Amino acid sequence: MKSTGKLTINDIAEAAGVSKTTVSRYINGHVEMMSETTRERIKNIIKMSNYQPSDIARNLKRQNSNMIGVIISDISSPFSSAVIIGISDCLESHGYTPLFVNCEDKLEREESYIDSLIAKGVSGLIINTTSSDNNHLISTACKGMPVVLCDRYINNYNFDIVTSQDAQGMYDLVLHLKSQGYTRPVMFTQKWKKNSTRYIRRQGFIDAVKQIYGYSPEKDVYLVNNKDKCSVYDELLKLQADLKPNDIPAVIGVNSVTTIRVLIAIKKLGLLVPNNIGLCGPEDWDWEDEMNWPTLVSPHITTIVINPTEIGSKCAKLLIEKIKNPDMPAKKILLPCKISVRQSTLRI
Amino acid sequence: MKSTGKLTINDIAEAAGVSKTTVSRYINGHVEMMSETTRERIKNIIKMSNYQPSDIARNLKRQNSNMIGVIISDISSPFSSAVIIGISDCLESHGYTPLFVNCEDKLEREESYIDSLIAKGVSGLIINTTSSDNNHLISTACKGMPVVLCDRYINNYNFDIVTSQDAQGMYDLVLHLKSQGYTRPVMFTQKWKKNSTRYIRRQGFIDAVKQIYGYSPEKDVYLVNNKDKCSVYDELLKLQADLKPNDIPAVIGVNSVTTIRVLIAIKKLGLLVPNNIGLCGPEDWDWEDEMNWPTLVSPHITTIVINPTEIGSKCAKLLIEKIKNPDMPAKKILLPCKISVRQSTLRI
DNA sequence: TTGTACGCGTTATCAT
């Protein structure tokens, strides 16, 4: 046995006094017509030497790997962290290894990562994409790479996708607001045109208000941004000015961060939740129980429960299906979401 | 150009009318004595065909890869998520690819992951280990695999490690409590014997109290567990019973989760923070600003700021150093931590 | 039941 460098199949073969073919057969379980003696001998040598076949060489030979590329648009958000957990757990339990990369919301990075992941030999991709337009991704999908989209739509191609039923969640939420006597539901959101999640939530809000309240609330969508700390506060002032007499407003934040910022601004202004103003929004991340933000703050916030961990695991599961059966027609998995009613919208 | 299967260096060579050696030279930048014409031709073909050399084959040939194995003890904690972000960003910016695996606090899984990561050809390991004892890891380090420990010590081997100065943070915190007139600092912790972080924080607490208050608070360490929801509440009752007349207690949670649970129990009991009881603890994860738990809850909680993202990036940086210079003596990087004083311990 | 020989896609050595 060599003392230097890594063990190879040759070393094992030599030590066992057989050819490397035989060792390879043993490793891959083709032992039907192998003598008991050689089997035992190989087994022992491998055990004693702690030999592990090189995945690199196997992958080269077999022309595939058990690695899955996962492209995350912004790894630093708690939503992404939860998605990663779901993907990781599901892939690992099925023998796959995820390769996570962070494209920081930059389309060029996303495109170059796609190429480098393919070069690494991944046998599929899970994409939480940056932009609704992505020709490079479409072209790699066309070449036969299995792709599943994670919570973001892409135009012009019939991708497999897993996402939550945001529109239905919005509907339930608006219905709840109406039942609590709020007369003026509004939405606070960052730029929504190129972000499919925000796009859908905004549209869901508008459609729900149309149906439930019977008017079109396009101008009740207040635009805020992440850079300017005062932005939310300013928009809230604008909302105050926009109110008609006797209006009881309820703010829906487009995501967790926005909702929290609105809460802070509300407290600064001294408004009373839930009586003078309601507050709610999607619950984009799910640390367990008492660590989760809707119940950490006071009052506890009514939310649409999204469950990103499940989105992640469903993505992984769908991709594995698709790898095993590449000709499967594209699936759209929509996870239902429940609303979780808490103090912040309970007037009655 | 073939229409089926992946492009290889042979296809490019053929299309360019040169040997694959020449193409390989071009790819690896050995172009000093290459004619301008061939260089241009190869360049164009590669560009047009969007060819990418196979990392698998290169790794096999070069006997190394740019992949780094990262073993996380419990990926579902926000602390781990933040560490992952730091590792990911730093490795990617240096051309390495992290392979994250989640050993769910199980030593066997950790050991088998070490083997399978090595089989995948990783050129180094970052370990946020499960247990302070790990012979398997020691033996792989002995065989020459570069290893950096992430925030957890391991007995009996001089590993490179990055961790925070928990003991110093505890000292500062206890000093602060004394200055605010608290007479009875206590700690709430889960089982600490096999978890090096908790172990160190508990020891830091004990040493600090000895020095600053002049007595030994071993029996003021209250043990709670994660399963039983009432556990924290019960221990808090016990603390109440243990108090001497005129004692003003201050609870230090061993980590974020424990601290929040103590806060919830305190509110249930109707005690007044900060006047009747103080509350503080390490801030194990760092979502930006208004999303972070110490300022979400009321009152805002005094913390030791840990900065897990920086722990992650420092780990990555140290490992890269070690890979480039394997004979470097083991480094212990201790990140200083500051305390962030907020309302929950401000009596004065 | 076991072994020989070749190829996976790349890079390195040695020629020319």
Added chain:
DNA sequence: ATGATAACGCGTACAA
């Protein structure tokens, strides 16, 4: 300035 050829470690058709 370029090419032929041999490896890297493994799996497999084919031969024995």
